[in-house]
Amino acid sequence: MVKKTPFFARTGPLNETMLWEHWAGYLVAQKYQYSELYEYYSVRNSAGLFDSSPLFKYQIKGADAADFLRGVLARDIGQCPVGRAQYTIWCDDHGWILEDGVVLHVDDDEYWLTAAEPNLRYFQNLSHPYEVTISDISEEYGLLALQGPHSRNILKQLTPDAEKLAYFELSSTQIAQKNVVLSRTGYTGDLGYEIWVNKDDALAVWDALMEAGSGYNITPFGQKVLHMARIDAGLILIDVEYHTARHAWVDEQRSSPIELGFSWMFRGLQEDSRPFIGRRAIENELVSRSSRWHLVGIEVDWQRYENLYNGLGLIAPKDHTPIEEAMALYDGEHNWVGHTTSFMFSSVLKKHVGLAKVAPYHAKSGSPLQLELVVNNRPLTVAAKVVKMPFYNPARKTA
Amino acid sequence: MSQAQTKYDAIVIGGGHNGLVNGAYLAKSGLKTLILEKRHLVGGAAITEELYPGYHFTTFSYALSLIRPDIVQELELVKNGLLVLNMPTTLAPMENGDYLFLGSDHYANYHEIARHSKADAEAYDDYTTMLNKVCHAVKPLFDQIPPNLFSQEPDELARLADLGRHMRHLDPKTLHMLVRFLTGSAAEILDDYFESDIVKGLFSSSSIIGSKVGPRSQGSGLVLLFHKMGEVDGAFGEWGFHKGGNGGFTQVLARAAQSFGADIRLNAGVSSVISKNGEAIGVALENGDEVYADVIVSALDPRRTFLQLVDPRELPTDLVEDISKYKFQGVSAKVNFALDGLPEYPALPGRFDLYRGFINIGPSIDYIERAFDDAKYGSFSKRPYIDACIQSTLDPDMTPPGKHVLSCFVQYCPYELKDSDWDSERENLGDTVQNTLESFFPNFNDLVLHREVVTPLDIERTVGLSEGNIFAGEFLAPQMYFFRPAPGWNQYRTPIRGYYQCGSGTHPGGCVIGGPGKLAAQQIIGDMKQ
Numbered sequence: 015m016v017k018k019t020p021f022f023a024r025t026g027p028l029n030e031t032m033l034w035e036h037w038a039g040y041l042v043a044q045k046y047q048y049s050e051l052y053e054y055y056s057v058r059n060s061a062g063l064f065d066s067s068p069l070f071k072y073q074i075k076g077a078d079a080a081d082f083l084r085g086v087l088a089r090d091i092g093q094c095p096v097g098r099a100q101y102t103i104w105c106d107d108h109g110w111i112l113e114d115g116v117v118l119h120v121d122d123d124e125y126w127l128t129a130a131e132p133n134l135r136y137f138q139n140l141s142h143p144y145e146v147t148i149s150d151i152s153e154e155y156g157l158l159a160l161q162g163p164h165s166r167n168i169l170k171q172l173t174p175d176a177e178k179l180a181y182f183e184l185s186s187t188q189i190a191q192k193n194v195v196l197s198r199t200g201y202t203g204d205l206g207y208e209i210w211v212n213k214d215d216a217l218a219v220w221d222a223l224m225e226a227g228s229g230y231n232i233t234p235f236g237q238k239v240l241h242m243a244r245i246d247a248g249l250i251l252i253d254v255e256y257h258t259a260r261h262a263w264v265d266e267q268r269s270s271p272i273e274l275g276f277s278w279m280f281r282g283l284q285e286d287s288r289p290f291i292g293r294r295a296i297e298n299e300l301v302s303r304s305s306r307w308h309l310v311g312i313e314v315d316w317q318r319y320e321n322l323y324n325g326l327g328l329i330a331p332k333d334h335t336p337i338e339e340a341m342a343l344y345d346g347e348h349n350w351v352g353h354t355t356s357f358m359f360s361s362v363l364k365k366h367v368g369l370a371k372v373a374p375y376h377a378k379s380g381s382p383l384q385l386e387l388v389v390n391n392r393p394l395t396v397a398a399k400v401v402k403m404p405f406y407n408p409a410r411k412t413a
Numbered sequence: 414m415s416q417a418q419t420k421y422d423a424i425v426i427g428g429g430h431n432g433l434v435n436g437a438y439l440a441k442s443g444l445k446t447l448i449l450e451k452r453h454l455v456g457g458a459a460i461t462e463e464l465y466p467g468y469h470f471t472t473f474s475y476a477l478s479l480i481r482p483d484i485v486q487e488l489e490l491v492k493n494g495l496l497v498l499n500m501p502t503t504l505a506p507m508e509n510g511d512y513l514f515l516g517s518d519h520y521a522n523y524h525e526i527a528r529h530s531k532a533d534a535e536a537y538d539d540y541t542t543m544l545n546k547v548c549h550a551v552k553p554l555f556d557q558i559p560p561n562l563f564s565q566e567p568d569e570l571a572r573l574a575d576l577g578r579h580m581r582h583l584d585p586k587t588l589h590m591l592v593r594f595l596t597g598s599a600a601e602i603l604d605d606y607f608e609s610d611i612v613k614g615l616f617s618s619s620s621i622i623g624s625k626v627g628p629r630s631q632g633s634g635l636v637l638l639f640h641k642m643g644e645v646d647g648a649f650g651e652w653g654f655h656k657g658g659n660g661g662f663t664q665v666l667a668r669a670a671q672s673f674g675a676d677i678r679l680n681a682g683v684s685s686v687i688s689k690n691g692e693a694i695g696v697a698l699e700n701g702d703e704v705y706a707d708v709i710v711s712a713l714d715p716r717r718t719f720l721q722l723v724d725p726r727e728l729p730t731d732l733v734e735d736i737s738k739y740k741f742q743g744v745s746a747k748v749n750f751a752l753d754g755l756p757e758y759p760a761l762p763g764r765f766d767l768y769r770g771f772i773n774i775g776p777s778i779d780y781i782e783r784a785f786d787d788a789k790y791g792s793f794s795k796r797p798y799i800d801a802c803i804q805s806t807l808d809p810d811m812t813p814p815g816k817h818v819l820s821c822f823v824q825y826c827p828y829e830l831k832d833s834d835w836d837s838e839r840e841n842l843g844d845t846v847q848n849t850l851e852s853f854f855p856n857f858n859d860l861v862l863h864r865e866v867v868t869p870l871d872i873e874r875t876v877g878l879s880e881g882n883i884f885a886g887e888f889l890a891p892q893m894y895f896f897r898p899a900p901g902w903n904q905y906r907t908p909i910r911g912y913y914q915c916g917s918g919t920h921p922g923g924c925v926i927g928g929p930g931k932l933a934a935q936q937i938i939g940d941m942k943q
Contacts, residue, residue, distance in 0.1 A: 031518075047501075047766070048501065048516045048517045048518035048521060049499060049501030049502075049516060049517040049769075051499035051501065051517070052499055052501045052769060054499075055498045055499055055807075058496070059496065059498060059656060059807075059808060059809075059810075060808075060809050164809060167814075228815065229809065229813075229814025229815035229816075230809045230814055231806065231807075231809045316482075316486050317483075317486070320482075329545065329549055329647060329649075330647060331647060332646040332647035332648075334646065359646060359647075361499070361646055362491075362496065363491055364482075364485050364486070364490075364491050364495070364646075365491075
């Protein structure tokens with residue numbers, strides 16, 4: 015029997031489409047209303063509310079919590095003081111990525127971590143030498159993401175902390191007299207917050223947000239729009255941009271953090287002496303430049319795309335539904351050089367954009383590529399080029 | 414050299430959206446370009462104003478669809494702030510209290526139409542496919558300089574032949590339907606597909622916007638087709654609301670023009686174009702300054718371009734006569750409201766998701782025709798057609814939180830009233846519109862905090878559009894394509910060398926489309942290379 019999140023009593027009746035998905039065993043809305051673009055533009059122009067409760071949530075607590083995490087996570091959590099959050103990854107011994115997630119440093123010896131897949135056993139197996147307790151708190155908390163330019167205006171009616179939080183800061187505060195942990199984080203590339211609330215208080219917090227947001231067109235949004243927004247923002251997704259190395263069979267299924275664009279996490283690694291899982295392999299890859307490919311952004315040449323379809327007597331489709339499957343990429347001589355991982359017409363950018371894995375030689379910004387499309391059941395190519403990510407990056411996100 | 418005497422390569426008269434597009438393209442091509450706007454803000458009829466504290470009104474133009482997609486790309490409008498918000502719904506209230514409510518789901522729309530007529534639901538897909546094919550056939554004509562029908566130049570003859578080839582390659586049904594749209598009435602076409610009053614009322618509303626025709630008038634088909642030529646993300650006939658209204662959009666255009674190096678001067682009305690030996694050399698401003706340039710472009714309507722900015726005696730008499738007879742006869746008004754909350758539609762109590770797109774008060778062709786009847790005899794409609802939109806449901810920044818703005822486009826309001834004048838009738842029109850809304854949304858009056866009435870006379874006075882015609886000239890077949898604005902002068906040039914036209918009175922204007930601005934720039938840049 016599929017599980018329901020602590021917000022289901024509210025999200026259920028709001029879903030006029032009755033289109034649901036299963037996410038980590040929970041029932042979540044694919045979209046709430048017929049027009050997912052209305053939900054999308056709420057995130058980009060007013061405020062959208064997303065139920066991210068199905069994420070796995072772990073509490074890492076104890077005198078050695080920091081020490082433990084500094085060895086398990088690839089990015090140095092030592093750089094994340096109490097009251098801050100950090101986007102992070104963890105790897106295996108060979109430097110292949112296992113997963114990505116966000117860590118919240120909620121108290122001196124206490125961290126909360128979100129993950130897309132179960133990780134309790136993995137972390138517990140590594141924790142024996144440390145004075146640390148790892149608990150699965152997934153079912154104890156509901157998790158909401160309030161995202162969009164008016165998210166701060168909504169939250170500041172409910173807690174004074176909303177206005178104080180800088181990008182990736184967090185605070186323990188109250189909303190509607192209920193204890194919450196509020197972080198300025200999200201997965202949409204916009205100004206936004208995430209709210210952890212005890213499951214018994216979930217509905218009170220949902221109601222308070224909807225009430226405070228009514229003057230700002232607050233709109234619940236579903237999975238489809240989350241995926242559209244994360245592509246705009248150039249944010250990766252497990253099982254789309256990468257697969258966890260834990261269950262991989264061959265290296266082609268594995269990814270290194272460098273290949274996924276996370277070199278920035280290892281700037282200053284020379285001054286950081288901590289051992290962490292995968293360190294040696296990552297160092298080797300950085301020195302030897304042995305990455306097999308790089309994750310890049312691509313953008314399709316709008317004129318050639320139009321011409322391609324018009325030449326066939328068709329209207330060029332501009333579908334904002336993400337295609338999270340591989341589409342082949344070639345160089346000018348039709349040599350295969352990589353593939354997209356995600357692709358869509360971004361309604362806000364008025365362009366077809368995609369995340370793609372390409373050979374390092376073709377990863378430089380501006381590199382010309384040919385993208386394979388299937389038109390009338392025939393493979394045809396259209397000009398594209400490598401562009402910088404994020405595609406969409408409003409100043410308000412970090413302001 | 415003082416600023417007043419600075420020499421430019423090109424001067425654009427009028428900072429309406431086509432002037433801005435034109436100036437942006439000229440600047441992008443490397444020309445030192447100045448855009449002159451007589452008012453304190455750019456945008457012409459596409460402006461947003463805070464006419465009541467905290468409430469932002471799209472005073473005139475109120476939605477976006479026809480802006481050419483190539484302009485969005487070429488002028489890098491996204492980088493400059495373009496944000497077109499999706500308008501997913503249309504509510505068409507009926508006089509018996511029922512409604513037609515369409516959204517973005519194909520089959521939900523099928524069932525909603527079937528509630529009124531199963532046959533109409535079945536016909537809806539066929540109608541849409543037919544219309545899309547006709548739009549697709551016409552689209553290339555929108556995005557190219559039209560051929561000069563009267564030229565013997567080999568290039569022009571070749572382009573006419575290209576046009577002929579394009580038409581000949583259309584399938585017979587599409588070509589036939591195209592001719593029907595261009596020459597016939599919307600009602601005749603809709604009668605072929607639909608039977609229910611509300612469906613025909615809603616679909617015929619595009620056939621009268623801005624035009625002195627009813628759905629049963631010959632020529633209304635052309636108006637309908639024109640309004641379906643717009644698109645949002647590749648879908649013909651869709652409309653969007655730009656963040657901050659169409660004033661927000663023209664600010665984006667201004668930023669784009671400036672990013673390419675164009676100068677914009679506000680409060681700089683032009684009194685005349687200075688010419689010497691049949692060649693335009695500059696402009697004289699209302700403040701007495703003169704500014705010189707090799708190219709002068711008028712973004713104003715044809716009457717002002719040919720009969721006011723230059724001495725008509727410098728022009729061929731045929732052209733002067735054509736422009737003198739060019740039809741404006743504005744019939745549209747705006748009534749904009751500040752609202753204390755959202756109205757409730759009695760048949761759908763508690764449903765506030767009804768207002769995320771257009772509210773179409775035109776429940777049947779008869780209703781719209783009766784509204785037109787009043788205008789034919791010199792009065793404004795007693796029961797007007799209203800194209801309304803509560804824009805704050807799309808963009809909360811239009812109002813204080815929880816409050817709303819309602820934009821009402823109203824027809825028919827003839828520029829020339831038979832027994833009165835607009836200064837006397839302004840508030841009577843406001844009352845008529847408010848009462849009409851009250852008849853569909855009981856207690857609407859209680860929500861009204863403020864009202865702005867904009868008559869055709871106000872449009873003319875404020876923006877300059879002759880007779881308040883929102884398209885800078887009627888969408889009549891003899892005033893389109895080969896003939897917009899006059900036979901032989903459809904390629905943005907004028908008889909005065911160096912003097913060009915780029916307003917909505919040239920192809921493919923009007924609406925907020927940008928095509929005239931772009932194509933005129935293309936012509937100017939091409940001429941300069943010769």
